[in-house]
Amino acid sequence: MNDNPPRTADPADSERLEALGYRQELRRSLGVLGNISMGFAVVSPVVGLYAVAQVGMSIDGGAWVWALPLCLLGQLLVVCVYSELASQWPLAGGAYQWARRLAGPTFAWLTGWVWQFAVMFANTTVAYLASPWVFALFGATPTPAQLVLVSVGFMVFCTLVNAYGINLLRWFVSLGIAAEAVASVLVGLALLLFFRRHGFGLLTDTLNAPATTGTGGVMSFLAVIAVGGWAFIGFDACVSTAEETKDAARQVPRAMRWALLSVGAVVMLNAVSVVLAHPDPAAVVAGQDLDPVTTAVTAGFGDWSAKPFVIVVLVSFTACLMASQGGAARGLYSLARDGVFPFSRQVRKVNRHKAPIGGLVAATLVSCAALPLGLESTAIGSLITFGTAATFLPFFLLTLTALIARLRGTWQPAGQVSYGRWGTLLNLLAVLWTGLEVINICWPRTILAPPGAPWYQVWAALLGVGLVTLVGAGYLLVRRPQRLMQGVGAERPDTDELAPAVI
Structure with missing residues (x-):
């Protein structure tokens, strides 16, 4: 094959x-860069920081920030395993695709089922958490x-953008993350360099x-690690667009x-900046400030910054939802083209823009079906807890299987x-990290639930994962989709010849 003339990326x-x-x-x-933008948007530093900052500070004071580098290191171990698989x-x-090749159709189907619902319900929470910012822009309650x-409106808008194909999605997402990255970096540096109110010793103070x-x-600290992991999920959105990425075997691992x-x-820059620039961190610990990020920004820059900051947050949430919804649609498309997902004939459809329109519609319907939970705040909190646990469970299952x-x-x-001889060690460490995080997230804690929350919210992670797994297992037993996977998407014997050399 070395004697053949080089081929362009698309045919290869x-x-x-x-x-x-x-x-x-x-x-x-x-x-x-387009593939990186998908992963960046879903992980989203602004969305991630908002998801964990208030909970982290209220549980462990200024010292909560040290959970972030630990969570980042743990997720980098997962990326190492995912990089070898994606390549x-x-x-x-x-x-779904990797588990099928590593462990067989039954395990693969159930893994794909749990992962899909984790992503689709995560989209529900992103849309719901974004909606208050629309009202904040106009000062309404x-x-x-x-x-x-308004959450439904977010969903529909992002579906329409996704329906016009990967190029329009890339344009919207890239615009969003450019605004988010510039704004968040500049705000973080300004807070740290010009508006810092406390010494660095606060970063080791739990404030009781x-x-x-x-x-x-x-x-x-373990509770903070359970929450902090949420800020570093979503990089697998790079994998979701692998079949739309040039030279994917090489570029997708880089992008992740x-x-x-x-x-x-x-995220770490802004977490440190918020803690050190916040006018009264003890108020966060006491539960008197439920939005320490906005408090730190407006205290530093002045009240005029509130509206521009709201716009930045809205842009960040929108880009996050677009990219994540696109990832969910492509995951459903991957299952449906093998005929193993409910209503596969409809879900696997691709429109004239070469977008997985069937997967988009299905993902949007499932995500919107869970939005009425937002009528009760404790219920939406349970969904957020479930989404975190259900995201880390496939991480653990895949790294363990590998x-x-x-x-x-x-x-x-x-x-x-x-990674050669180091690959096994990195894989083992990834299993230990993800296993710890699954147990850590599912462990019922009252401190991670709102005051007076009902028992089912305290147990939401276990109950949610158990319910989705039980429904999936029931479908598996009744419909037996694993039988349809035999021979579908099978690799040709010359696969290794087409694969690049191992480094």
């Missing part, structure tokens, strides 16, 4: 996809019903938060790594990304 990618058992149906037009099998619906209606919440220092590292750096396959000798990374 199409041949690689055909060797893996599929036709090129989506538009392959993303470069590495060898650059397919949309990575969790919304009712629960109004929040739900563990005693206030009735937990010990170690248990409080750079998306996670860049977001991690921005490790078992390595040790048995049934899988050796055969793509452009391979």
Whole structure:
């Protein structure tokens, strides 16, 4: 093959996809920067910081920020395993596709099922958490019903953008993350350099938060790690668009790594800046300030900054939802083209813009179906808790499956990304990290629930994961979709010849 003239990227990618058992149906037009933008938008430093800052400070004071580098390091271990898998099998619906090749159809289907619902319900929470900012822009106080209606509007808007194909999606997402990245970096640096109110010693001060919440220092920090992991998920959106990325076997692993590292750096910068620039961190610990990020920004820059900051947050949430919704649609498309998802014939449809329109409609319907939970704040809180646990569970299952396959000798990374003898150690550490995080998130804690929350919200992670898994197992037993997966998307014998050399 070395004597053949070099091929352009598109034919080579199409041949690689055909060797893996599929036709090129989506538009392959993303470069590495476009792929990075998908991962960056879903991880989203602004969305991630808002999701964890208030909870982190209220549980562990200023010392909560040290959970972030630990969570980032743990997720980088997951990216190492995902990079080897994505390089060898650059397919949309990575969790399902990889598990199928590593462990067989039954395990793969159930893994894909859990992952899909985790993403779709995460989209529900992103849309719901974005809606209050629309009202904040106009200084209005919304009712629960109004929040739900605006959330539906967010969903529909992002669906329409996604329906026009990957190029329009890339344009919107890139514009959003450019505004978000510039604004968040500039705000973080300004708060740290010009509006800092406290010494760096505050970063090791729990402000007596563990005693206030009735937990010990170690248990409080573990609770913060459970929450902090949410700020570093979503990099697998780069995998979702693998079949639309040029030279995907090489570029998708790069995109995952750079998306996670860049977001991690921005999140940690802003977390430290918010703690040190906040006028009264003790008020956050006491539950008197439920939005420490906005408080720190407006205290530093003045009240005039409130509206521009709201716009930045809205842009960030919108870009996050667009990219995540696109990832969910492509995951459903990957399952449906194998005929193993309910209503597969409709869900697998691709429109004239080469967008997975069937997956988009299905993902939007499922996400919107959960939005009425927003009429009750404790219910939407349960959905957020479930989404975090259900996201880390596939991380754990995939890294564990990959490790078992390595040790048995049934899988050796055969793509452009391979960590050689270090791969097994990195894989083992990724299993330990994700296993710890699954247990940590699912562990019922009253300190992670609102005061007076009902018992089912305290147990929401276990109940949610258990319910989705039970429904999936029921479908598996009744419909037996794993039978349809035999021979579908099978690799041709010359796959290894088409794959790049291992490095």
